[in-house]
Amino acid sequence: MIKPSRHATPEHARRGLSAWLRQRVDLDPLLAMLRRKPVPMHRHTWIYLLGDALIFLFALQVVTGCLLVLYYQPTEAAAHQSIHKIMTEVPYGWLVRSVHVWGASLLMATAGLHLWTVLWARAYRRPRELTWISGMLMLTVVMVSGFSGYLLPWNELSYCATRVGTQIPGKLPWIGPGLVRFVRGGEQLTGDTITRFFAAHVMLAPLTLFLLLAMHVFLSRVRGLSLPFGMSERDVRDRRPFFSEFLLIDVCLWLVLFGALVTVSVVWPAAVGVQADPLQPAPEGIKPEWYFLFLFQTLKVVPEALAMMLWALAAGFLFGLPFLDRGAQRGRNNPGVSVACVILLAYVVLFEILAIVTPGVKRVPEALAAETYRPAANLVSLALFWLVIGFLVFYLWRLAGENARVRALYRDSRRGEKGD
Amino acid sequence: MKIDQSYLARRRFLCGMLGSGAATLAAGISLPLISYTGNLHEEPPPPLLEIPADQCRLPPGKSKLIMYGRIPTLLIRTPEPNSVWRAFAATCTHFDCTVGYSERENCIVCACHGGYYDLEDNPTAGPPPRPLRAFYLAFRDGKLILAMEKENLDQALSPRDP
Numbered sequence: 001m002i003k004p005s006r007h008a009t010p011e012h013a014r015r016g017l018s019a020w021l022r023q024r025v026d027l028d029p030l031l032a033m034l035r036r037k038p039v040p041m042h043r044h045t046w047i048y049l050l051g052d053a054l055i056f057l058f059a060l061q062v063v064t065g066c067l068l069v070l071y072y073q074p075t076e077a078a079a080h081q082s083i084h085k086i087m088t089e090v091p092y093g094w095l096v097r098s099v100h101v102w103g104a105s106l107l108m109a110t111a112g113l114h115l116w117t118v119l120w121a122r123a124y125r126r127p128r129e130l131t132w133i134s135g136m137l138m139l140t141v142v143m144v145s146g147f148s149g150y151l152l153p154w155n156e157l158s159y160c161a162t163r164v165g166t167q168i169p170g171k172l173p174w175i176g177p178g179l180v181r182f183v184r185g186g187e188q189l190t191g192d193t194i195t196r197f198f199a200a201h202v203m204l205a206p207l208t209l210f211l212l213l214a215m216h217v218f219l220s221r222v223r224g225l226s227l228p229f230g231m232s233e234r235d236v237r238d239r240r241p242f243f244s245e246f247l248l249i250d251v252c253l254w255l256v257l258f259g260a261l262v263t264v265s266v267v268w269p270a271a272v273g274v275q276a277d278p279l280q281p282a283p284e285g286i287k288p289e290w291y292f293l294f295l296f297q298t299l300k301v302v303p304e305a306l307a308m309m310l311w312a313l314a315a316g317f318l319f320g321l322p323f324l325d326r327g328a329q330r331g332r333n334n335p336g337v338s339v340a341c342v343i344l345l346a347y348v349v350l351f352e353i354l355a356i357v358t359p360g361v362k363r364v365p366e367a368l369a370a371e372t373y374r375p376a377a378n379l380v381s382l383a384l385f386w387l388v389i390g391f392l393v394f395y396l397w398r399l400a401g402e403n404a405r406v407r408a409l410y411r412d413s414r415r416g417e418k419g420d
Numbered sequence: 421m422k423i424d425q426s427y428l429a430r431r432r433f434l435c436g437m438l439g440s441g442a443a444t445l446a447a448g449i450s451l452p453l454i455s456y457t458g459n460l461h462e463e464p465p466p467p468l469l470e471i472p473a474d475q476c477r478l479p480p481g482k483s484k485l486i487m488y489g490r491i492p493t494l495l496i497r498t499p500e501p502n503s504v505w506r507a508f509a510a511t512c513t514h515f516d517c518t519v520g521y522s523e524r525e526n527c528i529v530c531a532c533h534g535g536y537y538d539l540e541d542n543p544t545a546g547p548p549p550r551p552l553r554a555f556y557l558a559f560r561d562g563k564l565i566l567a568m569e570k571e572n573l574d575q576a577l578s579p580r581d582p
Contacts, residue, residue, distance in 0.1 A: 070457060090459045092452040385448060392441040399434045406427055 031243060037224045038239035039246040044228050047121060048246075049253050050114040051220070055213065056254040057107040060261070062206060064100035072152070074198035076191030079154035080275040087272050094373050098265030104146055106261060108291040111139055119321075119341050122229035125329040129322035131219040136319050138212045143291070145205035148197040150289055151189075155273025156280065161288040162197075163189055164296070171304050188278070229328060240404065248400035252393045259389045266378045285360045294351035297358075314344060465489035467572040473562035483521035485510055488566060493555060494528065495564075496521050498539055507555035507566055508541050514548045528552065 022028070039048055071090055073082040086093035115135070118124065124132035151162040166189070170180040185192030227236070240246045288296050298307045317324070317340060325337045469488050478484055481499035485492055494510040497503055508528070510518050517532035527544065528537040535546035542551050555566045556573040567573035 067453070067456060071459075091455040093456060093459075095452065096456055388441060388445050388448065392438065392445065395434055395437045395441060399431070399438060402427075402431055402434060406431075409427075 033221055034241075034243040037221050038241050039225055040227060040236045041238040041240055042227070042231060042235050044121070044231075047117040047228070048225055049250060050110060050117060052247075052250040053253055053257060054107065054110050054114060055217075056250075056257065057103060057110060058209065058213065060258070061100065061103050061107060064096055064103060065202060065206075067096045068100060069202060074152065074194050076154070076194060079152060079194055080272075083153045083155075084272050087269070094269045095262070095265055098268075098270040099261050101270035102261050102264050104149065105290065106257065107142065108146060111142055112291075115139060116345070120228070121226065122325070122328040123226045124322040124325070125226065125229075126322070128219070128223050128226060131216060131223060132322050133319060134212050134216040134219065138209060138216060141205055141209045141212065145201060145209070146289060146291060148201040148205065151194065151197045152201065153273060154194060154276045155271075156276050156283060157273055157286060159189060159276035159278075160282040160286050161292075162193070163282075164299075165288065165292070166193075168299075168304075168308070171308060229333075230331075238404075241407075245400050245403050245407070248396045248403070252396050255389045255393055255396075259386055262385065263382055266375075266382055269373070285358070287355060287358075287360050290352070290356075293355035294348045297351040297355035317344075462490060465491055465568060467567060467569070468576055469566040471564040471566065473564075476564040481523055481526075483523075485518070485520075488555070488568070492518055493566070494519060494521060494552075496528075496539065499526060505557055505564070506539055506541075507557050508537075509553035509555070511552075512548055513543070513550040513552065514546075519552070 039045065068086065071082055071086050071093065073079060083097070086097050088094075118132070118135070147162075147165055151158045166180055166183045169183065170176040172179065181187060183193075183196070184190075185196045227233075287293060295311070298310075302310070321337070325334050327334050328337075466489050469486075471486065476484075476495070478495065478497040480497050480503040483494060483496040486495055487493065488509075492510040494508050496506045496508075498506060508519075510520075512519050512530040512532065512535050514530065514533055514535050517530050519528050519530045519535070519537070521527075522529045525536075527539065528541070529535070530537075530546070530548065533547050535548040536544045537548065537552055538544050540551075541554050543549070553568075555568060556570050557564060557566050558573060558577055559565070560577060565573060565576055567576065
């Protein structure tokens with residue numbers, strides 16, 4: 001007679017593996033921490049999804065960035081050529097790079113929305129000051145990452161925008177000129193600048209962001225998620241455990257975001273542009289990426305010294321907000337803070353609009369010669385892709401509901417037992 | 421508390437559907453990515469390489485490394501008497517190190533693991549399992565012509581159409 005194996009079924013194998021792992025790395029405290037801070041369910045619960053969406057988008061940038069460095073060459077002679085090769089010769093290179101480029105924009109937009117919802121909810125209130133500061137630091141690093149990545153294709157737009165951008169700190173008294181030389185790796189924008197920006201973009205910024213993210217997530221887990229300003233426990237319908245329930249809703253949003261990014265990338269692939277030429281004047285109507293437009297427009301209408309002073313004030317206000325708005329933790333609304341925040345938002349929106357309506361550089365349509373860029377076939381693939389995403393979102397949603405139902409049954413049963 | 425069996429069955433069904441959906445999505449993403457990361461096709465080596473006279477002046481008993489497309493190639497002029505020209509792909513058949521010509525020992529040496537080849541490209545000592553890849557060569561109008569295939573060389577040397 002054949003003796004049945006202890007690991008005859010997948011369930012046995014899973015339990016065996018789980019026990020083996022637990023003996024070596026005990027993940028129970030981590031899982032318990034994830035479960036211990038449940039997510040409050042109320043009419044504004046969607047704001048809690050934004051932070052997790054940012055983690056997903058960051059991870060997506062890391063993955064697509066790792067794929068791009070397989071072909072990108074960070075030298076003055078080869079940078080533009082290698083981007084051109086990725087977009088036209090490497091199979092699906094156009095897709096990988098476009099997801100990376102659009103992903104950066106989506107990351108920035110989501111970070112802006114996250115910042116605004118946290119401001120609105122006054123989530124920086126005591127004892128979450130450190131969470132707020134780590135978040136602000138992350139926003140700064142994300143902007144540095146976006147700025148450094150913009151130069152890497154070494155086209156005329158990125159070249160001129162980086163010249164302007166790196167000259168801004170040069171206006172600072174005493175340290176300005178030295179700072180510009182440090183950032184550029186010399187007086188001029190050259191291959192040395194590409195090397196520096198490449199190092200900042202692929203090593204320094206992601207590593208710093210990862211460490212800050214770990215700190216941010218740890219703090220938000222330790223302190224828990226705050227209720228929006230003016231909301232009390234009475235407004236909370238339920239508290240869902242993060243792990244196994246809220247995470248499933250997070251994944252739904254991640255899938256939709258991923259689908260949206262792939263769709264935009266297929267319909268509007270990222271441009272390669274004309275190779276940077278230091279002997280050519282800046283093209284008329286040149287503009288930076290949309291998330292720097294308000295800063296760029298400010299320099300057009302405000303003297304640079306004043307602009308830098310105002311930016312420093314705004315940054316100081318935002319970083320120090322938890323300490324300026326002391327009344328918020330006692331439930332007191334501070335009209336001064338609210339007005340300042342609205343003025344800041346109005347400034348950003350107004351200057352963005354002003355910059356957007358200004359005519360920009362006429363872009364020459366670029367034909368992607370890549371064998372894998374076939375619009376008709378790609379649209380069919382997109383339709384299938386959305387079908388799979390829709391399927392997954394449907395079942396993830398159902399599973400989250402199912403988990404909540406079983407939890408409610410379990411809770412009611414415990415109450416019943418206590419009642420007996 | 422005892423949970424009704426139907427909940428477990430339903431949960432298993434949901435997890436099964438999710439697993440199959442996730443596997444489909446993973447396959448859909450992996451295929452383009454495999455194609456992207458595996459884009460390793462290089463330009464094929466040229467059928468012929470013509471080396472101008474001023475670049476192929478070698479005294480007997482000397483060697484030179486040149487590039488045949490992307491293949492490092494060892495060009496040797498064997499010592500007198502009976503000095504002849506030889507050309508080999510300069511990558512060791514053991515672990516791909518670049519080999520060199522030893523004038524003192526009059527043989528081809530791979531310094532990585534101590535491999536030796538004679539000038540007929542046969543391995544004579546050390547770990548190399550196979551001979552080096554030999555090139556076909558000939559002189560025409562003072563130029564040295566190298567080819568990986570004999571037909572290409574013969575074609576190049578055949579009288580041209582008027």
